[in-house]
Amino acid sequence: MKNKKKLFSKEKKVYVGFAADILHEGHMNILKTAKSYGNVTVGLLTDSAIAQYRKLPHLTYSQRESVLKSIKYVDHLVPQKTLDYSENLKKLKPDFVVHGDDWKQGILKKTREKVIQTLKEWKGKLIEPKYTKNISSSNIRDKIYETGVAPSTRLSKLKRLINSKKVVRVLESHSALTGIIIENLVSQQNQQLLEFDGMWSSSLTDSTLRAKPDNQSVDYASRISGLSDMLDVTTKPIIFDADNGGRVEHLPFLIKSLERAGVSSIIIEDKVGLKKNSLFNNQKGVKQDSIKSFSKKISTIKKVKNSNDFLLAARIESFILGKGLDDAIKRAIAYSKAGADLIMIHSKSKKPNEIFNFSRIFSKNKYSKPIIAVPSTYSKTYEKDLVKNGVRVIIYANHMMRSSYPAMIKTAKNILKNQRSYETEKDIASVKEMIELIK
Numbered sequence: 001m002k003n004k005k006k007l008f009s010k011e012k013k014v015y016v017g018f019a020a021d022i023l024h025e026g027h028m029n030i031l032k033t034a035k036s037y038g039n040v041t042v043g044l045l046t047d048s049a050i051a052q053y054r055k056l057p058h059l060t061y062s063q064r065e066s067v068l069k070s071i072k073y074v075d076h077l078v079p080q081k082t083l084d085y086s087e088n089l090k091k092l093k094p095d096f097v098v099h100g101d102d103w104k105q106g107i108l109k110k111t112r113e114k115v116i117q118t119l120k121e122w123k124g125k126l127i128e129p130k131y132t133k134n135i136s137s138s139n140i141r142d143k144i145y146e147t148g149v150a151p152s153t154r155l156s157k158l159k160r161l162i163n164s165k166k167v168v169r170v171l172e173s174h175s176a177l178t179g180i181i182i183e184n185l186v187s188q189q190n191q192q193l194l195e196f197d198g199m200w201s202s203s204l205t206d207s208t209l210r211a212k213p214d215n216q217s218v219d220y221a222s223r224i225s226g227l228s229d230m231l232d233v234t235t236k237p238i239i240f241d242a243d244n245g246g247r248v249e250h251l252p253f254l255i256k257s258l259e260r261a262g263v264s265s266i267i268i269e270d271k272v273g274l275k276k277n278s279l280f281n282n283q284k285g286v287k288q289d290s291i292k293s294f295s296k297k298i299s300t301i302k303k304v305k306n307s308n309d310f311l312l313a314a315r316i317e318s319f320i321l322g323k324g325l326d327d328a329i330k331r332a333i334a335y336s337k338a339g340a341d342l343i344m345i346h347s348k349s350k351k352p353n354e355i356f357n358f359s360r361i362f363s364k365n366k367y368s369k370p371i372i373a374v375p376s377t378y379s380k381t382y383e384k385d386l387v388k389n390g391v392r393v394i395i396y397a398n399h400m401m402r403s404s405y406p407a408m409i410k411t412a413k414n415i416l417k418n419q420r421s422y423e424t425e426k427d428i429a430s431v432k433e434m435i436e437l438i439k
C-alpha cells in the first residue's frame, strides 16, 4: 500500500461508487485501496439509484452522507443519481475507479462493463480489490430484517419509495403468510429487480377473511390488531384502507393507532352512508360526500397525525358513482388543497380510459399529488401504461385472497370426490415445503 502511495501522486483522481448503507470492513478495504491511488471522490448512490437494482437502503441519503463524510479516506462526496456511473465519470474524468470484484457477476455486470467502456475515453483504469469474503451489507441487512424494523422506520418507507421510484407496486396482504410472500418475492428481469414495494390492507379482503360483508361490519380495532402478525414478520410499508374514515370525531384515535403500528398511509374515500364495496355494480343508496365535509376529514387527519412521513390519501369515487371527469378533477384539487398527500382515483370500468384521462390532467395540475390507481377491473392494462399517463402508485387490491379461495375449494372438492387426498398432491405444497418455509 505504501509503495503505491509513492508511485501514484496525490493528484490522481479516484472515484468510488457506494450505496454505503451499512458500512463494514469490506467498504473500508475499498476506501483504503482507493486512497492509496490518490484523491478520493465517493459517488454516493441516491435512493433512486439504489432502487434501480435492489431494496431501498436502511438509512436515508443524508444519514449515509454524514457517516461517509467523516471517514478519513474520503476527500469529496457527490451524489450518484443513477446506477450508471457515466454521468459522474464524464464530469470528473478520474484516473481510477475502485470497486470490489464481486460485481463481475450478477445484476451489476452491465454497469461494470459500461464503467470500463467510459474510462477508456481518457485511459482511466478500473481497480478491483478482492471482495472481502463472508461479509456483505446484504447479509447484515437480512439479519437486521430478521429482528424486525422499528415502526417509525417502516412508516417512513412509503414516502421514500414514492420519492425514489418511478412506480410503487403494492399487493394486498391479509395475513402474515401473504405478508412474507410479498416481503420476499423477487424476480429479475433485464438487469432489473422486480418486487412488491408494500402491502395493501384491504377492507374487502379483511372482511372476507372473517366471512363478513365489506360494509364496515369488521371494525377498525379488529382489523388493526389483525395487522400485528403481519408486522411481526415483514418490513415493507402498509397502506390501510379505512373506507370513509368513519366519524370525523373518531379519526384522531384511528390515526394514532395506525401510526403507532407503523402503518405508512391511510386511504379514506369520499362516500357516506352504509358502505358498499365500490366494485358492486349496484351503488344504489350510496352517496358521495360533499367536498366541504370530506375536506374537514382531511384537515383533521393532517392536524392530528404525528409524523410528516405518514401519508394521507384521498380516494375519489366520482367515476364509481357515475359522475364525470370534471367532478373528479374538481375534487382532486380541493382535497389536495385541504392537505391530502396522495390522490387515489377509482374506476370500475373494464377499460382504463377514466383513469388515464384523470391522471393525464391531474398530474400536470399545480395542485397535483402522486396518483394511486387500483386496476382490479381494468386488469389488462400494463403498469407501464398507467405510469405513462401519470400514475405513481399501483395497488393490486385483492389478488392474494382471490387466488387462495379457488385453490382451497378445488382441494376440498377433490378430497370429497376421491375420498382420499392423493389426487390433490400435485396441486398443493408438500408438507416439507411448508415446514421449511418457516424455520
Ligand code: SPV
Binding pocket: 202, 203, 204, 205, 241, 277, 278, 279, 374, 376, 397, 398
Ligand atoms: C378494497 O380492497 O377493499 C378496496 C378497493 O377498497 S375496492 O375493492 O376496489 O373498492
Ligand code: MG
Binding pocket: 202, 203, 204, 241, 243
Ligand atoms: Mg375497501
